Amino acid sequence: MDYNVSGDILNEGDRIKPRKIKQAIVEIVSDSGEGAQKCGQSFGAISAKMGNGVWTVEIIPAEIQPPARSREGASGIRVRIGSDKVTNMGNHADLVIALNEQVVYGRIRQDAYNGNTLMFIENKWAKSEQETIRQQYSEALLKFKELGIKVVEIPMEEECLKLMPDPRKGKNMWILGLLCYMYDRDIPKAENQIRRIFKKKTDAVIDLNIKLLHAGYDWARGNLPFRYEVTPMDVDDDMVVMNGNEALSMGVMASGIELCSMYPITPATSVSHHLAENFERVGGIVHQAEDEISAIGFAIGASFAGKPAVTVTSGPGLALKTEFIGLAVMAEIPFVIIDVQRGGPSTGLPTKVEQSDLLAAIYGEAGDAPKIVLAAATIEECFHFVVLARKLAESFRTPVILLSDANLATGVQPFPRPKIDPLWLTNPIDQSPWKDGAWPFEWDENTGTSKRPIPGQKGGMYTVTGLAHGQTGKVAYDPEINQASVESRSRKIASFQKSLKPPSINGDPEGDVLLVGWGSTLGAIEEAVADARAEGLKVSSLHLRFLFPIVPGLVDIFKRFKKVITVEINYSDTLGNPMVTQENRRYAQLAWLLRAKTLMDIDCFSNVYGQPLNPEKVLKMIKRELKIENSEVNV
Amino acid sequence: MLVQTHELCSVPSFDHDYGMEDYGKGVARWCPGCGGHSILTTVQRVCKDMQYEPEKTVVVSGIGCSGRFPHYMGTYGFHGLHGRAFPVASGVKFRRPDLNVFVVTGDGDCCSIGAAHWVHAIRYNMKMVALLFDNGIYGLTKKQTSPTSPLGTHSNTHPRGSVLPPINPIQTTLGLANVSFVAQTVDWNATHLYATIRKAAEHPGLAFVRIVQRCPAFMRDLYGDIAVNPKNLILLSHENGINLKPKAREAFGRVIEHDPSNIHKAREHAEIHDGIPIGLLYQNTANARYDEYGAHNLGMGIEEKKQNLESLLDQYSTSNSVE
Numbered sequence: 035m036d037y038n039v040s041g042d043i044l045n046e047g048d049r050i051k052p053r054k055i056k057q058a059i060v061e062i063v064s065d066s067g068e069g070a071q072k073c074g075q076s077f078g079a080i081s082a083k084m085g086n087g088v089w090t091v092e093i094i095p096a097e098i099q100p101p102a103r104s105r106e107g108a109s110g111i112r113v114r115i116g117s118d119k120v121t122n123m124g125n126h127a128d129l130v131i132a133l134n135e136q137v138v139y140g141r142i143r144q145d146a147y148n149g150n151t152l153m154f155i156e157n158k159w160a161k162s163e164q165e166t167i168r169q170q171y172s173e174a175l176l177k178f179k180e181l182g183i184k185v186v187e188i189p190m191e192e193e194c195l196k197l198m199p200d201p202r203k204g205k206n207m208w209i210l211g212l213l214c215y216m217y218d219r220d221i222p223k224a225e226n227q228i229r230r231i232f233k234k235k236t237d238a239v240i241d242l243n244i245k246l247l248h249a250g251y252d253w254a255r256g257n258l259p260f261r262y263e264v265t266p267m268d269v270d271d272d273m274v275v276m277n278g279n280e281a282l283s284m285g286v287m288a289s290g291i292e293l294c295s296m297y298p299i300t301p302a303t304s305v306s307h308h309l310a311e312n313f314e315r316v317g318g319i320v321h322q323a324e325d326e327i328s329a330i331g332f333a334i335g336a337s338f339a340g341k342p343a344v345t346v347t348s349g350p351g352l353a354l355k356t357e358f359i360g361l362a363v364m365a366e367i368p369f370v371i372i373d374v375q376r377g378g379p380s381t382g383l384p385t386k387v388e389q390s391d392l393l394a395a396i397y398g399e400a401g402d403a404p405k406i407v408l409a410a411a412t413i414e415e416c417f418h419f420v421v422l423a424r425k426l427a428e429s430f431r432t433p434v435i436l437l438s439d440a441n442l443a444t445g446v447q448p449f450p451r452p453k454i455d456p457l458w459l460t461n462p463i464d465q466s467p468w469k470d471g472a473w474p475f476e477w478d479e480n481t482g483t484s485k486r487p488i489p490g491q492k493g494g495m496y497t498v499t500g501l502a503h504g505q506t507g508k509v510a511y512d513p514e515i516n517q518a519s520v521e522s523r524s525r526k527i528a529s530f531q532k533s534l535k536p537p538s539i540n541g542d543p544e545g546d547v548l549l550v551g552w553g554s555t556l557g558a559i560e561e562a563v564a565d566a567r568a569e570g571l572k573v574s575s576l577h578l579r580f581l582f583p584i585v586p587g588l589v590d591i592f593k594r595f596k597k598v599i600t601v602e603i604n605y606s607d608t609l610g611n612p613m614v615t616q617e618n619r620r621y622a623q624l625a626w627l628l629r630a631k632t633l634m635d636i637d638c639f640s641n642v643y644g645q646p647l648n649p650e651k652v653l654k655m656i657k658r659e660l661k662i663e664n665s666e667v668n669v
Numbered sequence: 670m671l672v673q674t675h676e677l678c679s680v681p682s683f684d685h686d687y688g689m690e691d692y693g694k695g696v697a698r699w700c701p702g703c704g705g706h707s708i709l710t711t712v713q714r715v716c717k718d719m720q721y722e723p724e725k726t727v728v729v730s731g732i733g734c735s736g737r738f739p740h741y742m743g744t745y746g747f748h749g750l751h752g753r754a755f756p757v758a759s760g761v762k763f764r765r766p767d768l769n770v771f772v773v774t775g776d777g778d779c780c781s782i783g784a785a786h787w788v789h790a791i792r793y794n795m796k797m798v799a800l801l802f803d804n805g806i807y808g809l810t811k812k813q814t815s816p817t818s819p820l821g822t823h824s825n826t827h828p829r830g831s832v833l834p835p836i837n838p839i840q841t842t843l844g845l846a847n848v849s850f851v852a853q854t855v856d857w858n859a860t861h862l863y864a865t866i867r868k869a870a871e872h873p874g875l876a877f878v879r880i881v882q883r884c885p886a887f888m889r890d891l892y893g894d895i896a897v898n899p900k901n902l903i904l905l906s907h908e909n910g911i912n913l914k915p916k917a918r919e920a921f922g923r924v925i926e927h928d929p930s931n932i933h934k935a936r937e938h939a940e941i942h943d944g945i946p947i948g949l950l951y952q953n954t955a956n957a958r959y960d961e962y963g964a965h966n967l968g969m970g971i972e973e974k975k976q977n978l979e980s981l982l983d984q985y986s987t988s989n990s991v992e
């Protein structure tokens with residue numbers, strides 16, 4: 035096929051019958067500030083509304099304003115749409131729309147494209163007044179072609195100039211129009227999407243963007259010799275589509291929590307942005323504290339006073355909160371801590387995905403401070419796990435940490451519309467008199483649980499203390515009391531663990547390799563397992579949501595596989611690297627935990643490139659483990 | 670005793686009559702002669718005179734000798750973390766306007782480890798009484814220099830004398846945004862102590878009271894002389910300030926007329942070095958209050974919440990297409 039489509043090749047493009055495909059992976063990459071993400075999110079939202087499975091991943095530069103045309107400055111988005119549910123970002127892109135050639139290099143390094151990738155690239159650089167730019171551009175095109183990428187130069191700027199004097203902020207909707215033609219998207223839905231995203235702007239802005247949409251669509255119709263259709267699913271369910279941080283925010287509101295006390299930190303902040311915008315409409319409020327320590331102290335104070343509260347943070351913030359988490363464990367104050375993980379340690383990779391806070395969440399406090407730690411694996415779980423976390427916090431009178439990550443934070447996926455139960459919204463505040471003579475920590479001997487008095491309750495007066503205390507709440511000077519109270523708080527966690535069921539297995543309950551994951555890697559792992567099984571490999575997987583206490587039944591499951599490997603986005607030493615020995619090897623965090631819990635030789639596959647996991651990398655690893663040579667997956 | 674109606678309580682009069690015993694619990698374990706004892710009794714008296722319901726009263730403290738305070742109160746209490754009393758107390762108050770909140774903090778607790786929270790609590794200006802127990806030393810951890818220790822203080826961390834000038838907590842507080850009430854008193858003048866805390870309890874905002882506190886265990890010399898001789902105290906007096914009976918006034922060496930609405934004069938008085946100025950330095954009842962913001966949408970019913978949540982979800986629905 036001749037891809038040189040800068041002229042009018044096909045005037046009757048409309049007659050092209052779209053070719054049916056099962057899925058498509060589309061990327062838009064640009065300098066930051068060119069609206070690529072808005073374009074991609076819209077494309078995803080329109081597709082979701084048409085009934086397609088969708089997953090989006092933002093491509094985020096580390097700096098807010100990286101220099102234009104820089105490789106590190108690549109900003110953009112990947113959208114994967116499918117005829118079935120889409121659970122991860124997939125492997126190589128089918129189409130990349132590049133607004134300049136430099137940003138493409140960064141994505142090539144991240145292995146985003148291969149010989150099947152089609153690239154539409156802005157052609158204005160070929161005519162640049164600057165010699166160096168012209169040169170860079172032509173060199174890059176040669177390079178991309180060498181890599182097998184099919185490069186098509188298109189006149190985005192030129193076409194947009196027909197509608198506006200400075201297309202830097204308009205090209206994105208022109209591209210959306212092109213995509214709508216190319217993937218046979220519904221134009222009225224696209225127009226509505228534009229109205230929605232520009233709802234705070236003037237009518238003139240909305241009109242212009244709709245014109246750009248149509249211009250892109252018409253240009254594609256006149257120039258593209260191909261067209262696709264990704265057939266939608268038949269879903270009866272009413273679906274909602276949002277990103278993970280929006281889902282966390284909606285979950286907070288639906289959980290009956292009425293205070294979010296936070297300090298801004300990427301990638302958690304957008305949860306509180308969403309809450310700041312909407313929370314007051316459902317009876318809640320956001321408090322922006324002076325720092326993370328204050329934020330958690332404020333949440334604890336509110337919860338002590340009977341107002342369900344959450345604090346939302348990321349790695350460095352979690353580190354600052356540890357002393358208060360220890361106090362909340364000690365004083366048995368229920369509330370929820372959401373940690374949207376990013377790359378660490380320290381400031382690390384603020385915008386990139388990592389799953390390195392697991393052990394910090396479980397064991398981060400000084401002293402013995404058991405609490406419940408959960409991890410959401412999907413956008414849908416981001417919603418429901420907040421509801422669950424509040425419930426567990428109050429049932430077991432404990433802080434609950436809910437882990438999410440940067441991949442879920444910005445990933446967009448449709449899921450069945452939650453059915454809000456009014457019971458979720460009830461307030462624990464009970465102002466009836468406290469049971470006469472009852473202690474503030476009347477630990478049930480069998481479960482360790484107890485009921486707490488709340489200020490306002492007559493006769494319940496007690497003093498919360500971080501000092502060792504017994505059932506009466508009074509400071510304990512007797513070592514026996516300390517032993518008994520630490521035991522009791524631990525028993526609570528055990529009694530919650532007793533209520534958990536063994537996890538379900540994806541694939542056969544026995545085989546050669548079992549992959550164990552947690553958090554946002556679910557989709558990539560399961561797709562890799564499906565691909566491996568399609569090739570006849572005996573591979574299964576399971577995914578953990580309850581990390582602490584850990585779900586029961588793992589030893590029995592693990593025993594039925596020759597090899598158990600955790601798949602995680604965090605650091606582990608690679609055997610064979612200098613200095614690394616079987617003895618000093620550092621394992622990935624879940625592997626470490628499972629080794630300790632099961633006394634089994636559990637291996638791990640993990641890295642910290644700051645990228646979401648893709649199925650292909652997992653599949654390659656599986657083949658390596660199974661010693662299948664010549665794995666054809668790497669093109 | 671005249672029974673007062675709490676400003677946020679809709680019940681016109683109380684059907685109870687609380688006595689001192691309702692506000693006490695256990696035996697205070699401070700050193701004999703420690704200023705904490707008289708402050709404790711005074712706070713209990715104020716609670717009684719205000720007829721605060723013990724179950725509607727929360728005393729939040731940090732860590733230090735002063736941190737023990739809530740354990741001796743018959744109210745709800747929160748003995749939290751070193752330096753973090755303000756955030757907890759603010760969280761308690763934010764959505765519970767019906768609770769009477771006291772903060773008890775030490776000079777290390779407030780002016781060192783918790784300094785950030787102090788600055789912001791003043792700015793939040795939520796209705797509560799904050800008592801700074803300033804003994805000029807770290808008591809609980811046994812005599813380390815505090816940010817309010819006078820220059821040259823010999824302590825276990827500065828055995829040859831401390832090397833930096835101290836922070837003046839009232840001067841600092843008077844410089845903070847949205848400050849609405851700053852008073853100073855001493856633990857050993859029961860009348861003034863009572864009048865000050867009482868005035869603080871009636872203030873509609875955050876009332877910051879620095880209490881010059883004796884620590885006979887580690888700072889015997891600091892206020893020893895002053896405490897024996899009330900002439901070393903300078904009384905700030907005004908009809909809108911903390912007023913003592915004429916007889917009580919006579920005991921003071923100096924009396925300065927000071928209008929508490931004048932912040933510039935307040936700052937001047939805060940700098941007095943040849944004696945301790947006590948009284949109300951500054952009050953402004955018109956400042957913005959963050960607890961009012963926090964409580965502005967309380968009490969929404971479950972049905973309404975659910976309805977609004979559903980309409981929020983509609984925005985994300987794939988089927989609610991406007992088209």
Ligand SMILES: Cc1ncc(C[n+]2csc(CCOP(=O)(O)OP(=O)(O)O)c2C)c(N)n1
Pocket residue numbers: 732733734735736751774775776777778779802804806807808809810815
């Ligand atoms: C995070 C933390 N750091 C240090 C301590 C130890 N510590 C307890 S009280 C205190 C200082 C107390 O001094 P101050 O606040 O002046 O109160 P005082 O004991 O004099 O009433 C210190 C350093 C602690 N409990 N927690």
Ligand code: SF4
Pocket residue numbers: 698699700702703704705734804808809883884885886887
């Ligand atoms: S050490 Fe000082 S402040 Fe602490 S109880 Fe003793 S006298 Fe009071």
